[in-house]
Amino acid sequence: MAYETLLTEVDNAVAIITLNRPDALNAFNNQLMDELTEALDRFDNEATIGCIVITGSKKAFAAGADIKEMREQSYLDAYYTDFITRNWERAARMRKPVIAAVSGYALGGGCELAMMCDFILAAENAKFGQPEITIGVSPGAGGTQRLTRFAGKSKAMEMCLTGRMMDAEEAERCGLVSRIVPTDELLDEAKSVARKIASMPRATAMMTKEMVNAAYETTLSQGVLFERRLFHSLFATDDQKEGMEAFVEKREPHFNNR
C-alpha cells in the first residue's frame, strides 16, 4: 500500500512507520491521520508482525496537529466531522507492542502520539512539549491525562500551562522516556529493540502489554488479579513449554507462537 504522508517498511517481524511530511515537520493533517490509522490497523492484524516502530525525521517526530488545516475550523465543523481526532486513539488501542522512536520535536499531538505508544526511545536531541495553550487551545489527544500520569502533576501542569519544552534528559529523569540514545543511532537501536520484542513468544508479549497497561486503568488489587489470570493462561501455550524446556536443557528456545 502506497501512502503520501508515511513511509512504511517491514523488516522480518518488525514494521517501521515513518511520519513523512517534511515541509510541515510531520504535522498531522487529516490525510496523515487517516493513513497512520490504516497502517496501524494493517500491521496490528498482520500475523507475521511482532512489533511496530513509529518514528519521524531527525528534526521532528511530529510538531503536532496541522495548525494551517485547523485554524479555519468552527466548533460545529470540528464536532460534526470529529475533526482529526476521529481515529486518534488508534495508536493507544494497538494490541501488538509499539515503540515511539523520537528525534527532534514531539510537540502537541506529536507528544500525545508518542505517549500512546508502549514506550519512548528518545534521541539526544528530542524535545517534548504541549504548547497548544500558546495558540489558544489545549491538548486534545490525551496530553493532559497521559503526561500527568507519566511525569507527575507538577511537571505536566507547568508544561501544559506554559508550553515549555523539556529536553531528552529531563524526559528521562521524569520517566517519560525509557532511555536516551545517540541521535544518529536512534532508528537502528529502535529496530534492534523491536526485533528483540518480536522474537519473544507473541501471545506472551501481547498479554504482558495488557498487564502493564492495566496498571493505568484499575486498582492495584484488580490489576494484580488480572495479571495472575493471564499468567495462568500462558501455561496453556506451547511456548511456555518450549521456553522452560529450553532453559532446563541449556539451549535457545524455538517459539512457534502457539
Ligand code: CO8
Ligand atoms: N502545523 C502546521 N505547520 C507546521 C507546524 C504545525 N503544527 N509546525 C511546523 N509547521 C511548519 C511551519 O509552518 C513551517 O512551514 P513553512 O516553511 O511553510 O513556513 C515548517 O513547518 C517549518 O517550521 P518552522 O519554520 O517553524 O521551524 P522552526 O525550526 O523555526 O520551529 C517549531 C520548529 C518550534 C516546532 C515550530 O515549527 C513550532 O512551534 N510549531 C508548532 C508547534 C505547535 O504549536 N504544536 C501544537 C499544535 S496544536 C496540537 O497539536 C493539538 C493536538 C490536538 C489533538 C489533535 C490530534 C492530531
